Amino acid sequence: MGALTKEHPKCMTEIGGGETILSRQLRMIAGAGIREAVITTGYYDSVLMAYCRGLGLPIEYTFVKNERYAETNYIYSIDCAREYLDDDILLMHGDLVFEQAVLDRVMGSAESCMTVSSTVPLPEKDFKAVVRDGTVYRVGIEFFEEAMAAQALYRMRREDWRKWLDKIHEFCEAGNDRVYAENALNALDGAAGIRALDVKDLLCSEIDNAEDLAMVTDRLRKTGEKTVYLCFSTDIIHGGHIAIIKRAQALGKLIIGVLSDEAVASYKRFPLVPASERKIMFENIAGVSRVVEQKTLSYREILEELKPDIVAHGDDWCTGFQKPIRDEVIAVLASYGGELVEFPYSSDPKYKEIQNRQRADLAMPDLRRGRLRRLMNIKGLVTAMEAHDGLTGLIVENTVVHQDGGAHQFDAMWLSSLCDSTAKGKPDIELVDMTSRFRTIDDIMEVTTKPIIFDGDTGGLTEHFVYTVRSLERMGVSMVIIEDKTGLKKNSLFGTEVQQTQDSIENFSEKIRAGKKAQRTKEFMICARIESLILEKGMEDALERAFAFTAAGADAIMIHSRKKDPAEIFEFIEKFRAKDAATPLVLVPTSFNSVREEEWKARGANIVIYANQLMRATVPAIRKAAETILENHRAEECDATLMPFKEIIRLIPEE
Ligand code: SPV
Ligand code: MG
Numbered sequence: 339m340g341a342l343t344k345e346h347p348k349c350m351t352e353i354g355g356g357e358t359i360l361s362r363q364l365r366m367i368a369g370a371g372i373r374e375a376v377i378t379t380g381y382y383d384s385v386l387m388a389y390c391r392g393l394g395l396p397i398e399y400t401f402v403k404n405e406r407y408a409e410t411n412y413i414y415s416i417d418c419a420r421e422y423l424d425d426d427i428l429l430m431h432g433d434l435v436f437e438q439a440v441l442d443r444v445m446g447s448a449e450s451c452m453t454v455s456s457t458v459p460l461p462e463k464d465f466k467a468v469v470r471d472g473t474v475y476r477v478g479i480e481f482f483e484e485a486m487a488a489q490a491l492y493r494m495r496r497e498d499w500r501k502w503l504d505k506i507h508e509f510c511e512a513g514n515d516r517v518y519a520e521n522a523l524n525a526l527d528g529a530a531g532i533r534a535l536d537v538k539d540l541l542c543s544e545i546d547n548a549e550d551l552a553m554v555t556d557r558l559r560k561t562g563e564k565t566v567y568l569c570f571s572t573d574i575i576h577g578g579h580i581a582i583i584k585r586a587q588a589l590g591k592l593i594i595g596v597l598s599d600e601a602v603a604s605y606k607r608f609p610l611v612p613a614s615e616r617k618i619m620f621e622n623i624a625g626v627s628r629v630v631e632q633k634t635l636s637y638r639e640i641l642e643e644l645k646p647d648i649v650a651h652g653d654d655w656c657t658g659f660q661k662p663i664r665d666e667v668i669a670v671l672a673s674y675g676g677e678l679v680e681f682p683y684s685s686d687p688k689y690k691e692i693q694n695r696q697r698a699d700l701a702m703p704d705l706r707r708g709r710l711r712r713l714m715n716i717k718g719l720v721t722a723m724e725a726h727d728g729l730t731g732l733i734v735e736n737t738v739v740h741q742d743g744g745a746h747q748f749d750a751m752w753l754s755s756l757c758d759s760t761a762k763g764k765p766d767i768e769l770v771d772m773t774s775r776f777r778t779i780d781d782i783m784e785v786t787t788k789p790i791i792f793d794g795d796t797g798g799l800t801e802h803f804v805y806t807v808r809s810l811e812r813m814g815v816s817m818v819i820i821e822d823k824t825g826l827k828k829n830s831l832f833g834t835e836v837q838q839t840q841d842s843i844e845n846f847s848e849k850i851r852a853g854k855k856a857q858r859t860k861e862f863m864i865c866a867r868i869e870s871l872i873l874e875k876g877m878e879d880a881l882e883r884a885f886a887f888t889a890a891g892a893d894a895i896m897i898h899s900r901k902k903d904p905a906e907i908f909e910f911i912e913k914f915r916a917k918d919a920a921t922p923l924v925l926v927p928t929s930f931n932s933v934r935e936e937e938w939k940a941r942g943a944n945i946v947i948y949a950n951q952l953m954r955a956t957v958p959a960i961r962k963a964a965e966t967i968l969e970n971h972r973a974e975e976c977d978a979t980l981m982p983f984k985e986i987i988r989l990i991p992e993e
Contacts, residue, residue: 452477564589592625707814714922
């Protein structure tokens with residue numbers, strides 16, 4: 339190496355990209371989560387120590403000088419350092435350069451291992467390993483039979499390492515300290531249980547001369563030219579993310595994707611930090627070449643656009659709901675010759691704690707209130723499911739269905755007057771008073787984070803409604819829906835079978851105006867519900883009211899119908915949208931239930947409320963259980979239809 343090592347040890351030789359052999363090794367092991375390094379030194383030890391410390395890596399160094407470096411081999415250096423090596427270790431020579439995938443495999447090995455290559459030709463003068471049944475028996479330059487090219491990169495389990503280290507000590511005590519440490523290993527005759535880890539053509543090479551140096555720098559430059567794509571949905575960056583970013587950077591030029599707000603909200607929870615800000619967060623991480631937004635959970639679109647050489651991901655997606663996404667990534671990569679690199683996934687307990695804290699934040703009134711509007715902006719159409727107590731709230735909060743690599747969950751909760759009254763065994767005639775309704779809201783809010791749409795019935799007297807608005811706002815409710823009826827309200831699903839009176843446009847508009855005036859926050863919404871179709875007053879009446887109520891300040895319009903056929907709702911949406919493209923439209927498709935959400939969205943609706951299905955699912959189930967017990971005079975027969983309480987308890991969050 340001559341001139342290259344005149345003023346510093348060989349490991350400080352530059353290998354391009356602003357790195358030396360050593361800085362690259364240390365950066366990579368720090369990225370793999372290793373926090374302690376024992377470095378044996380010889381000449382230029384002070385230069386080396388200052389250099390390592392100047393790298394600013396999160397590593398605690400122990401430097402051990404081999405005072406007899408000129409006359410001994412590294413078997414003796416290890417022996418000098420043995421008191422610091424009583425652990426699982428990663429052992430490597432200081433002149434070794436390897437690519438990230440090699441380190442990933444070594445770190446991922448459950449057993450002690452050494453890197454070998456079945457594809458690299460046997461070198462004349464360098465290390466070779468004699469391998470039998472996957473176990474390394476001998477390492478040295480002199481073996482050619484049953485041998486594979488090998489590199490001095492080992493991962494050693496403590497008990498295996500102990501055997502080797504004791505042998506090293508035995509050799510040195512006997513004055514046999516001018517040989518390789520591997521000579522001591524060979525004396526163990528395979529007893530150290532080192533598996534041969536075949537890294538094939540991956541870069542794993544020592545630098546002995548200028549030729550090696552040229553080859554390695556060229557290989558690294560080519561790696562650097564590769565583009566690597568890594569997608570994140572997180573809104574907090576912690577150490578684990580940085581470690582993955584560093585690993586991905588070692589594979590090439592790194593492009594980071596941030597998952598769109600819509601995709602995050604659909605599969606996880608509402609993002610606390612919007613995609614635009616998450617983008618800036620990642621742009622400010624050193625070495626990230628570009629940050630793009632990934633619109634969907636599926637990678638197809640972004641991969642077809644960017645065609646990265648490598649997609650990197652944690653190996654947690656090999657099973658579970660992300661598997662179809664992974665399968666698609668593999669197929670798309672195969673279509674243009676890209677490669678998938680997976681890192682062992684480790685979940686950080688600290689991250690869980692942060693997530694729990696985030697959940698608690700999301701439940702706070704000020705953060706919850708505005709989220710309905712933001713979700714509408716992000717998704718175009720949001721879905722709300724009825725909840726009438728803490729338990730149904732938890733079902734709405736936590737039920738997720740994974741389908742075709744996507745995830746679906748409800749965006750919001752509907753606090754139905756019908757279900758709240760029914761749960762109390764009372765008719766839906768505004769008999770359950772506001773204090774009791776607020777109590778239900780509070781029960782639900784205490785255990786959930788999703789935005790709440792409150793069924794405000796008629797809103798009562800205008801003088802009372804203004805108080806209701808303020809209370810709901812204060813609690814963190816996002817929207818109240820009031821219907822244009824007056825007098826004794828009955829549930830709309832009875833239609834004209836019961837006596838119901840529609841309020842006048844003037845009165846109801848006045849109620850809306852008063853509510854809007856009473857409101858203190860910008861985010862709270864008042865939605866006007868039009869009963870013209872329910873009461874068979876015709877489309878013209880419905881539309882006239884919709885425009886009048888919007889003019890009075892309503893933030894949204896709900897149009898209701900109890901017909902099975904969705905035709906009149908389609909017609910209303912079309913006619914309303916012809917004149918008003920912006921005001922959100924809310925639907926409760928209990929009767930007209932054949933239309934899918936995608937179609938409602940395409941037609942211009944913004945909120946779909948599933949108003950009573952959970953309650954209707956409960957009643958037949960509990961009645962059947964009661965009847966079965968009565969019929970059999972015992973509970974055994976009904977057991978098969980019941981959920982064990984252990985499972986029910988799992989739905990309930992622990993603080
Ligand atoms: C409710 O769920 O209480 C409603 C919707 O108001 S509906 O029952 O369809 O009228
Ligand atoms: Mg109602």
